[in-house]
Amino acid sequence: MDSWAIDELARPLAVAFATVVVIVAVLVEELHLPRTSRCPIPSLFRDLTRKRHMNRILRGGRDYCVSYLRMDVGPFMHLASVMHDTHLLVDTRHVSVEEQLEIFLHIVGHNTKNRTMRIEFLRSGETISMYFNNFLRAVCALRNDYVQPPNGTCHPEIETNPNWDRKGLTQNVLAIVNLDLRFTYVLAGWEGSANDFTVLRDALSQPQPKGKYYFVDAGYTTMNGFIAPYRGVRYHLKEHNGRVQVNHKELFNLRHSMLRSRVERAFxxxxxxxxxxxxxxxxxxxxxxxxxxxxxxxxxxxAGIDPNDQILHDRNMQEEHLVLSQSRSQREQREENRQWVELRDTIAIEMWRQYSSPT
Structure with missing residues (x-):
């Protein structure tokens, strides 16, 4: 056999031998390390798999990212940086803040069980649970930064829209949602068996914005600070479709319903x-x-960082909204209710006057 042929056969054998030597060297080094410092080859594979998984989500396109994480790449990375900058979360030896955020968003976005997340992220159930709860507490620490009660200024859409602006009066939807579809107040913790007045009393125990009144559902009465639609009058938007309002009560109920739809959409x-x-x-x-x-x-x-968010602009969604009620002594309640009924009449009649007057 020619010498060049022997060289050609020996080359792959040499490569194979070198590979074996490297593997043996790694194993020998592993055996000499303390048990807590060992890094078996399977863990390297898991780390590589997780890295590829993260890259696939964040670089797979906007639709893919929104579908998996329920937000786009830009807001995702910004939220991770907020966690870094505020020191609410930190990278650990094995789990980055970005992966902690990804774990949390996938669970709440798809209602994924822990046992499924173990397979999805190649992590133990204890690890998934720990980082989920860590992130839960970290986000709650940002509550005052992102859930804020309305200030004393009038919302631009109220102020510039002739359908809503009436002689300087301002209004907010009591269902804790503003016209930007953001939650301005969140009360959680009451069990479903608690009656409406108990929950309302808890909410009203907190400082309330001055000069505000709230629109409430037709199932509740008009009373101090709360204005309900007229009973026995067309209310829902589909009932007004293609029909002209014939009096101030119908016009008021129409616009009341239009604002109520914002609350439904937010939820x-x-x-x-x-x-x-x-x-x-x-x-x-x-x-x-x-x-x-x-x-x-x-x-x-x-809603604040991504005005083009896909889910935020899906107008095909309909949901029920929150309502509030209040109970007082019958005598006090009748008097206060009468005053707020008169205010509703004043607003509705003025609406009708401007609506029906020639331009």
């Missing part, structure tokens, strides 16, 4: 983004309370 967006809010909860009750608050905070965060 529809929230539940569509975070499927965990529409499913049977499998977390402890205290965690469920924090989840509601956290999802509202992230909702407000996305």
């Amino acid at each position: 529809a967006i929230l539940k569509n983004r975070f499927k965990i809010l529409t499913s049977h909860p499998f977390f402890p009750y205290k965690t469920q309370v924090l989840l509601v608050i956290t999802c509202c905070i992230i909702h407000n965060y996305i």
